[in-house]
Amino acid sequence: MSYLLLLIILSGLLHITGLYVKSTSLKMVFKPITTALIIYLAFLQGGSSFPFYKIMILIGLGLSLAGDIFLMLPRERFVAGLVSFLLAHIFFIVAFTANGGPFWNWIYLAPVLVYFALLSNILLKHTEKMTLPVVIYSLVILFFVWQAAGRYDLQPTVSATYGFYGAVLFVLSDSLLAYNKFVRTLKTAPALVMVLYWAALYFLALSI
Numbered sequence: 001m002s003y004l005l006l007l008i009i010l011s012g013l014l015h016i017t018g019l020y021v022k023s024t025s026l027k028m029v030f031k032p033i034t035t036a037l038i039i040y041l042a043f044l045q046g047g048s049s050f051p052f053y054k055i056m057i058l059i060g061l062g063l064s065l066a067g068d069i070f071l072m073l074p075r076e077r078f079v080a081g082l083v084s085f086l087l088a089h090i091f092f093i094v095a096f097t098a099n100g101g102p103f104w105n106w107i108y109l110a111p112v113l114v115y116f117a118l119l120s121n122i123l124l125k126h127t128e129k130m131t132l133p134v135v136i137y138s139l140v141i142l143f144f145v146w147q148a149a150g151r152y153d154l155q156p157t158v159s160a161t162y163g164f165y166g167a168v169l170f171v172l173s174d175s176l177l178a179y180n181k182f183v184r185t186l187k188t189a190p191a192l193v194m195v196l197y198w199a200a201l202y203f204l205a206l207s208i
Contacts, residue, residue: 004037004040004041004044005041005202007037008034008037008038008041008198008202011030011033011034011037012030012034012194012195012198014026014029014030015027015029015030015031015034015194016190016191016194016195018030019190019191019194020190020191027072028072031068031072031194032065032068032069032072034198035061035064035065035068035198035201036065038061038198038201038202038205039058039061039062039065039205041202041205041206042054042057042058042061042204042205042208043058045205045206045208050098050099052095052098052099053095053098053099053159053208054208056091056092056094056095056098057091057092057095057204057205057207057208058208059088059091060088060089060090060091060092060095060204061088061201061204061205062088063084063085063087063088063091064084064085064088064201066084067081067082067084067085067088068081070084078130078181079130079133082133082134082137085137085174086136086137086140089140089141089144089170090140092144092167092204093140093143093144093147095163096144096147096148096151096163097147097151099155100151100154100155101147101150101151102147102150103146103147103149103150103151103153103154104150105149105150105153105154107153108146108149108150108153109146112142112145112146112149113142115171116138116142119138119175119178120135120138122179122183123178123179123182123183126182126183127182130182134178134182137174141170141171141174144167144170144171145167145168145170145171148160148163148164148166148167148168149164149167151163151164152164158207159207159208160207161207162203162204162206162207163203163204163207165200165203166200166201166202166203166204166207167200167204168200169196169197169199169200169203170196170197170200170201170204172196173193173194173196173197173200176189176192176193176196177189177193180193
């Protein structure tokens with residue numbers, strides 16, 4: 001699989017290069033290719049003894065690819081992209097909770113709530129008409145990372161570990177994306193958002 005990881009890294013670097021040299025071709029070609037390569041990696045994974053989990057993760061990754069495409073269209077479809085990623089998180093949650101969940105470990109909910117309270121306090125002053133979609137999305141991703149943590153706590157398998165890593169990285173990527181869009185534009189944010197995002201998808205793929 002090392003060759004596939006190298007292709008993922010190379011494709012991702014070409015997309016990021018396109019962001020900073022203002023190359024539409026590099027941006028639009030290699031963003032979906034990178035995500036598609038991660039989906040292919042997930043498809044090749046055969047270690048799961050729970051096929052339903054693999055199916056749910058693959059659907060979630062496919063919806064993430066749809067979100068990628070919506071967000072890079074000439075007229076950015078931010079709401080459509082948001083809905084695609086929201087649905088992706090729902091399928092990831094179904095995957096995490098299908099075997100022994102939902103997980104109601106309140107110890108993990110407390111730090112998650114604190115993080116989202118602080119982030120919401122920063123974001124919601126700037127979201128205006130997007131406030132309701134952002135709040136709904138935030139609640140879903142809150143539950144997503146909570147369930148990943150609960151699964152990791154009660155079922156400390158390799159799959160649960162990678163799933164937890166993927167959830168945390170996804171939250172960090174989404175947080176930075178939202179801050180960069182609604183609060184303050186950061187020069188390094190586009191590259192860092194994509195690195196965190198693809199790392200999240202990569203670990204979710206490995207969790208199969």
